[in-house]
Amino acid sequence: MEAARVYRKSTDRRREILDATIGALAEHGYTGATFERIRENAQLSSTRMISYHFADKAALMAAVVETVVTDAAAQMVPAMGREETLRGKLAAYIRSNLRYLADNRAAARAVIEVISNAPRADSSLREDTSALLLALLLTQGQEAGELRDFDAAVVARSIRATIDAFATRMPEGQAATLRAIDEIVALYDRATRPEGH
Numbered sequence: 130m131e132a133a134r135v136y137r138k139s140t141d142r143r144r145e146i147l148d149a150t151i152g153a154l155a156e157h158g159y160t161g162a163t164f165e166r167i168r169e170n171a172q173l174s175s176t177r178m179i180s181y182h183f184a185d186k187a188a189l190m191a192a193v194v195e196t197v198v199t200d201a202a203a204q205m206v207p208a209m210g211r212e213e214t215l216r217g218k219l220a221a222y223i224r225s226n227l228r229y230l231a232d233n234r235a236a237a238r239a240v241i242e243v244i245s246n247a248p249r250a251d252s253s254l255r256e257d258t259s260a261l262l263l264a265l266l267l268t269q270g271q272e273a274g275e276l277r278d279f280d281a282a283v284v285a286r287s288i289r290a291t292i293d294a295f296a297t298r299m300p301e302g303q304a305a306t307l308r309a310i311d312e313i314v315a316l317y318d319r320a321t322r323p324e325g326h
Contacts, residue, residue: 143182145171147196150189154239159190159246190243197236201229215270216322220314222266223288227310230296237296260285267321277323288317 149170153162164176164186173179183189208225209218230237264285270276291313300306 139182142178144196146173146179146182146189147193150193151197151236151239154193154242155235159242162242194240194243197233197240200233200236201226204229214275215266215273216275216318219266219270219276219321220318222263223292223317224310224314226292227295227313230292231299231306231310234299237299241293241296260289263288270321274323276321279321284317284321291317 146167149167150162152170153166157166164179167179167189168176171178179189183192205222205225208221212218212221260282264281267276267279267281267285271278271281295309295313300309
């Protein structure tokens with residue numbers, strides 16, 4: 130029982146550091162997200178607490194991206210699971226991803242800061258993996274006859290680029306944001322559905 134409490138405290142502290150890092154990245158950018166600034170945000174007694182959980186800044190930034198992706202997936206996967214058609218799953222994928230970004234603007238800005246400043250190879254790998262998984266969904270939709278014939282890889286990259294652009298240029302205000310999300314979902318529904326549907 131004691132070991133479980135220690136582990137829980139350790140994971141809680143780790144998450145506090147990650148949340149403080151997200152705040153620092155969103156407010157001050159990649160270069161401004163220093164360990165000292167993160168320490169202040171997390172109200173830690175020393176930056177050594179950060180080093181205890183993360184080997185260096187690169188490891189911390191990688192953990193930020195992983196955390197945000199995991200948090201987004203926690204919303205996206207159930208939303209997609211509620212849809213019975215692959216066309217519906219595509220719409221849910223786009224809508225839930227955009228809604229997560231809109232509801233977590235600091236996290237969206239933080240990831241953009243990390244990816245924009247990460248080594249090119251690492252950034253490209255993350256983008257390619259995300260687009261590849263989406264392309265698989267599109268291909269399944271085509272095979273089921275729910276989506277028209279198109280290059281799945283090209284359309285997947287287009288959707289990912291639109292989502293990434295939304296993260297940096299989303300409208301202010303809930304009503305405008307929801308309208309923009311509806312427009313993006315409708316755009317890709319029209320672009321991918323079969324003729325006559």
